[in-house]
Amino acid sequence: MPSVAQTEKFFPLADWGQLLAQSLRSSDELLAALELQPSDFAEGLSLAKQFPLLVPRPFVQRMAKGDPQDPLLLQVLPLAAEDQLHPGYSADPLGEQDTNVATGIIHKYHGRVLLLAASGCAINCRYCFRRHFPYSDNRLGRSQWQSALDYIAADSSISEVILSGGDPLMLQDAHLADLVEQLAQIPHVQRLRVHSRLPVVIAERLTDQLIELLTRTRLRSSLVLHVNHPQELSPLHAQRLAMMRQAGITLLNQTVLLKGVNDSAEVLIELSEKLFNHHLLPYYLHVLDRVQGAQHFDVSSAEAYTLYQQMLARLPGYLVPKLVREEAGQPHKTPLHAF
Ligand SMILES: *Cc1c(COP(=O)(O)O)cnc(C)c1O
Ligand code: SF4
Secondary structure, eight states: OOOHHHHHHHSOOOOHHHHHHTOBOSHHHHHHHTTOOGGGSTTOBOOOOSSOOOBOHHHHTTSOTTOTTOTTHHHHSOBGGGGOOOTTOBSOTTOHHHHOOBTTEEEEETTEEEEEOOSOOSSOOTTOTTTTSOGGGSOOOGGGHHHHHHHHHTOTTOOEEEEESSOGGGSOHHHHHHHHHHHHTSTTOOEEEEEESHHHHOGGGSOHHHHHHHHSSSSEEEEEEOOOSGGGOOHHHHHHHHHHHHTTOEEEEEEEOOTTTTOSHHHHHHHHHHHHHTTOEEEEEEOOOOBTTOGGGOOOHHHHHHHHHHHHHHSOGGGSOEEEEOOTTOSSOEEOOOO
16 A cells, blocks of 8 residues: 555645635636526625635535535625624624734734734635734735734743734745744744644645645644535545644644534534544634624524534544634633533
C-alpha cells in the first residue's frame, strides 16, 4: 500500500487560488448549476446587495441538484428573509467593535488575541456575525502587521495568537510563513491557532507548504475548521487532514447551530462521528449570534439544549462539542445550561 504522502505525488493538488477565482458570484449562476428556479423558493430571494453571494465550486459540487432545501445551499443563498429587520438583532452583536484595541487585533479573553490576518473570505455565509464588521478599516497589509505584532509583544499575558479574519487562509503561504515567524520571535507567545473555513469549501487549501509552516515553527499549532454539516466533508479532506495530523497539528472543529441546516440530533451526531473519521475533534457548537439578516437561522436556547442532551446520551464524551453562546462583555464563551 502506498502511504498517503506517496499517493499525493501521483495526484498533485489543484491550485486553490485558481479554484477560488472560479467561485460563483450570483444567485442565478448558482441556481442554474443546481438545476433550480427562483420560484422553487416560496418566499423569494434577497434584493439587498451589501453581502453578495460568494461560493467556491468544490462546495457547490457537494450540494444535491434539484433540492431547494439542501443544507449547504441554505448556508449561501441570499433569501428574502435576510432583508427583514428584527428587534434584538444588531449589526455588531458581540460588541467586537469595542474590543478592537489595535488595528487588526481583537483582545477580548485572557491570554489570547484574535489577529485579523486577512479581510476576505472564500465564501459568504449568510448567518455570519461578521457580515457587518468594518473589515476595510482592519485590513492588515504586510506593512501594518507591525502594529498588531507590537501590541502582542507589549503584553506578556498573551500566550496564544489566533489567526482569524475574514479568513486567515486567504493569505498566501509565503505571507503566512512570514507572519508565523514574526510571532515566534515574541518570547511569551507559545501557541498559534488558525481558525478557518476556507479548507472546508476548498480542501486544496491544505497545501504541503501550509503543513510545513505550521510544523517547523517553535509554536504549538492548531487548526480549527468550521464544518456545519457532514455533507461538507470529502475524501480529499480526509486525506489532507490525515497528513496534518501525522505532522502533529492539533485539529479541531467548530459548528454553528443553524435552523434548517443542522438542527437535528441525527445530523449533529452524524457530524461528530464523521469529523472524527476525518481527524477532527468537535470543539464548539455555537448558537447563532443575533446579527441582522440571520434571524431565520435562529434555534432557540431551549431547542439547542435539547439537541445537546441528545448528543450527550448517544456519543462518547470526546465527540460532544461544548454548546456555547458568545456574549458581549463576558470573560469567556458562555456555556448554555438547562432552563
Ligand atoms: C472565541 C474567541 C476566542 C477564542 O476562545 P477559546 O475559548 O479559546 O476558543 C478568542 N477571542 C475572541 C474574540 C473569540 O470570539
Ligand atoms: S467569517 Fe467564516 S462564517 Fe463568516 S463569512 Fe467568512 S467563512 Fe463564513
